[in-house]
């Protein structure tokens with residue numbers, strides 16, 4: 001009997017050391033325009049208000065390609081400290097730059113892979129352009145939280161494995177007409193339905209792009 005009690009006590013002690021299993025669920029988000037249409041490329045992110053943590057890991061690296069003289073993807077979201085590469089997939093050179101406060105940088109005329117990744121170490125919006133092709137426009141949105149996602153063509157996004165707790169939920173879009181107010185989110189298991197946001201976004205202006213003539217450019 002004494003041995004059984006001891007065994008039970010040890011088992012309980014081991015469970016206590018392992019810590020309680022925190023419930024985590026995916027947070028689904030839907031972002032719509034006032035007319036009900038889906039909004040693509042909206043960044044959605046959560047900040048904890050009750051001290052939830054994720055397992056420590058280095059921020060995920062990302063890649064912004066230049067493809068047919070556009071930034072692909074148009075919007076990239078990364079956590080602070082992430083390394084972002086800018087591979088050039090075109091048969092011509094690009095000259096990528098940003099004057100934005102969170103990250104000023106310049107990758108001078110290059111073809112193929114850019115020499116080094118750029119580290120985005122401060123949160124905020126980084127707007128990128130190209131010195132050669134003035135219509136090229138892309139964004140890196142840097143968040144100081146591990147919980148973030150970007151909406152797809154259906155206006156849907158999913159933030160994986162969010163522990164139960166209290167959060168503030170925010171969204172951002174490069175062509176938003178106004179800021180969307182912060183939402184308070186109390187998570188206790190999966191949400192019964194996606195978290196909804198409505199945002200008014202200007203339409204993307206079409207731009208003239210001359211035909212690609214590789215012979216016109218020196219590589």
Ligand SMILES: [Cu+2]
Nearest residue numbers: 094130132133
């Ligand atoms: Cu370019």
